[in-house]
Amino acid sequence: MTGSFWWDLLIGIAIALLATWLVLVIALVVARPRGGLLKEALRVLPDVLRLVRRLAADQELPRGVRVRLWLLLVYLAIPIDLIPDFIPVLGYADDAIIVTAVLRGVVKRAGLDAVRKHWPGSDDGFAVVVRLAGLS
Template sequence: MRTWAMAVAVGAGVVLLSWALLVVLARRLPPGLPRELARFLPACLTTVRRLRRHPAVPRRAKAALAVAGLWVLSPVDLIPEFLPVIGPLDDVVVVALALRYAARRVPRDVLLDAWPGDRRLIERLLGPAPASAG
């Protein structure tokens, strides 16, 4: 039992260290695309949190976003977090899929307002705005 608790503690420490590295990179990189990519996962988590509280977001979309948030917070990953660059890749993919799912059910302006980062990144993730029928 003690080795299991130690493994969980080490796993949580590795996750926290990788997140700290992302935060440091996001602050130290010059403005531009590399900096925004380093900020992508934290921006996704902020967006998930904001959308969970918004009344225009349906329950299914909130559930998908909650699962994505739990996936990111979970120490269990398909790709270990301690691997540089590719470690958070599975987290990014899960959150991106959840945001695309939510984007089909949530007004686009609500989703764009919830995004704290560079608007071009979220617009690229969501794809082109649907043509309005008129």
């Protein structure tokens, strides 16, 4: 393209990173909770984070579930978001969407009883988690 190997390599890497980022953004849009569930997910997010921490520490759960939960906690602790906060709507909601997607997998694999056992919030909040997990 440019005639220089290093510039061509740099441009290729930049294009690959941009394409990967766009695919991840599209995946987030597809996986987001529908209707008013996104607003509810943001409302119960603090309780869900405590739930994720408790589930990740539960040795009775399958190792694969605990690994996913720890990876989720690491992602949430990193200050760099997949979607920057200045992007409208999805900027602040990306964490809630990712937590929801992981929680759906955890409920399918570990069962709703394990989630209920570790739920730190109210019964209304748990009802929201059940809807987020796609069980309603």
